[in-house]
Amino acid sequence: MERGSDPSSSSIDKTKVLDVKPLRSLAPVFPTAPPHPSGSFPFFPFGPQASHGVNQNTPTSGAIPAPIRSYRRPDGEGLNEGLPVKPKRARKSKSSEKKPKKKSQDPGSDLSSLFGISLAQKEDGDGEVVNVVLIAFDAIRRRLSQLEDAKELSTGLIKRADLKSGNILMTKGIRTNMRKRIGAVPGIEIGDIFFFRMELCVVGLHAPSMGGIDYMTPRGESEEEPQAVSIVSSGGYDDDVDDSDVLIYTGQGGNSNKKDKEVADQKLERGNLALEVSSRRHNEVRVIRGMRDAANPSLKVYVYDGLYKIQESWRERGKSGGGVFKYKLVRMPGQHSAFAVWKSVQKWKEGNPSRNGFILADLSSGAEKFPISLVNDVDYEKGPAHFTYSQSLKHPKSFSLVQTSSTCNCHSACVPGDLNCSCIRRNEGDFPYTGNGILVSRRPLVHECGPACKCFPNCKNRASQTGLKFQMEVFKTNNRGWGLRTLDPIRAGTFVCEYAGEVIDRSKINQNGEGDEYVFDTTRNYSSFKWNYEPRLLEEVSSNDSSEDHTIPSLIISAKKVGNVARFMNHSCTPNVFWQPVLYEENNQSFLHIAFFALRHVPPMTELTYDYGVSRSVHTGSSSTPKGQKKCLCGSSKCRGSFG
DNA sequence: GCTGAATCAGTGTT
DNA sequence: CAACACTGATTCAG
Numbered sequence: 001m002e003r004g005s006d007p008s009s010s011s012i013d014k015t016k017v018l019d020v021k022p023l024r025s026l027a028p029v030f031p032t033a034p035p036h037p038s039g040s041f042p043f044f045p046f047g048p049q050a051s052h053g054v055n056q057n058t059p060t061s062g063a064i065p066a067p068i069r070s071y072r073r074p075d076g077e078g079l080n081e082g083l084p085v086k087p088k089r090a091r092k093s094k095s096s097e098k099k100p101k102k103k104s105q106d107p108g109s110d111l112s113s114l115f116g117i118s119l120a121q122k123e124d125g126d127g128e129v130v131n132v133v134l135i136a137f138d139a140i141r142r143r144l145s146q147l148e149d150a151k152e153l154s155t156g157l158i159k160r161a162d163l164k165s166g167n168i169l170m171t172k173g174i175r176t177n178m179r180k181r182i183g184a185v186p187g188i189e190i191g192d193i194f195f196f197r198m199e200l201c202v203v204g205l206h207a208p209s210m211g212g213i214d215y216m217t218p219r220g221e222s223e224e225e226p227q228a229v230s231i232v233s234s235g236g237y238d239d240d241v242d243d244s245d246v247l248i249y250t251g252q253g254g255n256s257n258k259k260d261k262e263v264a265d266q267k268l269e270r271g272n273l274a275l276e277v278s279s280r281r282h283n284e285v286r287v288i289r290g291m292r293d294a295a296n297p298s299l300k301v302y303v304y305d306g307l308y309k310i311q312e313s314w315r316e317r318g319k320s321g322g323g324v325f326k327y328k329l330v331r332m333p334g335q336h337s338a339f340a341v342w343k344s345v346q347k348w349k350e351g352n353p354s355r356n357g358f359i360l361a362d363l364s365s366g367a368e369k370f371p372i373s374l375v376n377d378v379d380y381e382k383g384p385a386h387f388t389y390s391q392s393l394k395h396p397k398s399f400s401l402v403q404t405s406s407t408c409n410c411h412s413a414c415v416p417g418d419l420n421c422s423c424i425r426r427n428e429g430d431f432p433y434t435g436n437g438i439l440v441s442r443r444p445l446v447h448e449c450g451p452a453c454k455c456f457p458n459c460k461n462r463a464s465q466t467g468l469k470f471q472m473e474v475f476k477t478n479n480r481g482w483g484l485r486t487l488d489p490i491r492a493g494t495f496v497c498e499y500a501g502e503v504i505d506r507s508k509i510n511q512n513g514e515g516d517e518y519v520f521d522t523t524r525n526y527s528s529f530k531w532n533y534e535p536r537l538l539e540e541v542s543s544n545d546s547s548e549d550h551t552i553p554s555l556i557i558s559a560k561k562v563g564n565v566a567r568f569m570n571h572s573c574t575p576n577v578f579w580q581p582v583l584y585e586e587n588n589q590s591f592l593h594i595a596f597f598a599l600r601h602v603p604p605m606t607e608l609t610y611d612y613g614v615s616r617s618v619h620t621g622s623s624s625t626p627k628g629q630k631k632c633l634c635g636s637s638k639c640r641g642s643f644g
Numbered sequence: 645g646c647t648g649a650a651t652c653a654g655t656g657t658t
Numbered sequence: 659c660a661a662c663a664c665t666g667a668t669t670c671a672g
Binding site: 231298 | 650651652653654655656
Binding site: 159160163166167170197198201207208209210211214215217270 | 665666667668669670671
């Protein structure tokens with residue numbers, strides 16, 4: 001399910017692409033950190049994707065970093081193409097000598113090299129660049145939302161942060177799969193989810209920002225017939241979406257978008273014509289299913305449900321009176337299930353008990369807002385070793401406060417942009433979360449409001465204290481023991497859970513029993529990764545706090561005896577969750593907590609993983625698994641081989 | 645190349 | 659909450 005971590009998914013050959021992947025290191029690279037005194041360590045939350053030393057023994061990174069242009073397109077990679085499409089500008093011999101043409105864009109506006117996106121990757125993507133573009137999109141969108149939230153109501157300048165962010169990426173060249181194609185889109189996997197139409201746009205899955213039918217007309221061919229490439233079914237028309245393998249899709253047009261209420265008959269043109277042609281040619285059509293997010297009914301989720309073929313088409317009279325086209329699309333066999341997974345989850349939630357491997361309804365015994373079910377459909381193990389479920393983090397009495405406590409005096413709720421709020425000021429004036437509770441940026445420390453703040457408990461600046469936001473379950477993995485996965489779709493930046501347990505002293509790490517299992521340690525070496533927005537895309541002065549050495553206090557938590565769902569999260573070298581230090585006051589002291597947030601959108605039934613980091617006591621660089629480390633089984637194509 | 649039209653968005657307001 | 663109004667971005671067609 002997870003991108004790049006499913007060994008069984010051999011649909012896309014990524015290895016070729018990744019082998020020649022350009023190194024994304026134009027931005028300053030942090031030097032390898034020197035050993036630091038115990039108690040603190042440099043923390044680079046805004047750091048660009050640095051070339052980690054851990055990867056040095058792979059053949060790829062051992063070579064000299066290739067210049068951006070050296071990307072070679074793997075030939076013979078046309079396994080998805082349903083029809084030959086010419087490499088567009090390969091033979092524009094006519095106008096190729098006169099080259100002052102600036103494609104309606106000033107040349108300086110292309111910032112794709114900042115993100116390591118090559119020209120070839122703009123035309124044809126891969127999993128890597130798709131991730132980069134999607135992360136960039138959401139980071140800008142969150143930032144624009146944050147700015148809008150903080151604005152006075154009178155100057156609501158930035159409406160529609162989704163459109164704005166998408167537009168910025170499109171004009172700056174931060175996009176991929178611009179070449180339209182029939183069939184699968186490289187880098188996008190069946191089951192991937194999206195929360196905005198613009199996301200489909202910037203990764204080349206579906207180009208129109210609104211339209212439901214995307215199509216193309218191959219130019220230069222004798223017959224210039226439009227052919228459909230993808231459709232979005234999300235409730236705008238009267239589609240039949242009951243079956244997870246069959247979709248009755250309604251053609252476009254005929255709506256009275258004007259004041260006059262008259263409905264017209266749909267015409268056989270544009271998308272309708274394209275679908276007709278695709279039906280006759282038996283072309284594959286990508287299907288994106290959109291629906292309301294059950295957990296967040298105001299939003300829509302889009303699921304890429306793979307390739308379909310149009311089995312038949314007909315005309316009928318629509319409910320509003322006009323003639324409409326109908327297309328019966330049937331899902332092609334042999335694809336991973338995507339939308340079908342959603343339907344299964346829905347059934348389980350409705351209490352349908354016929355579930356394979358179901359062991360326990362609620363591992364948390366009511367401690368959490370949602371039941372945490374326990375499932376094993378792999379073997380006969382009946383559950384993890386005993387522990388006490390607790391939502392909270394237990395500090396020992398002797399724990400020294402990290403920082404003087406402080407509270408804000410806001411009434412009812414802290415308002416973004418209100419610099420009278422001391423909690424906001426501690427976050428450098430930025431409200432850490434957007435209106436719907438999504439983390440905007442990683443920071444050295446997020447200051448949340450605490451129990452003694454005057455604001456109400458539902459103040460938005462308590463995102464990590466108000467319980468789980470979606471349903472999860474503990475399940476038995478194939479080869480990594482128990483794991484944690486989500487039943488609901490998760491948006492990037494959503495709070496996942498805190499790391500609960502007992503705060504312990506460093507000397508106790510290996511005392512409690514066997515090794516450091518179920519131990520979280522802030523002082524390990526963690527790979528930096530880029531998640532925050534790129535200031536240069538917003539014409540913000542890049543605040544140079546990105547290059548400062550941020551230190552956060554040492555915190556070690558053992559969840560061996562007491563813990564919550566976080567103790568079940570496995571390690572991955574390409575994780576979908578990251579941790580973020582959060583500080584708030586309790587009992588007149590400020591305490592540090594570790595909160596986990598979704599790194600990217602996570603589809604239902606996907607395992608949640610984060611980067612365990614590497615203990616500072618072990619030496620990396622050896623080709624075999626270093627002493628004290630565990631062999632990594634995350635299955636990622638970027639796996640470092642070991643962790644711990 | 646420019647302009648306008650079409651379009652299964654997304655928010656905010658009533 | 660449903661209907662509505664309103665502002666939009668992209669791509670296509672003329």
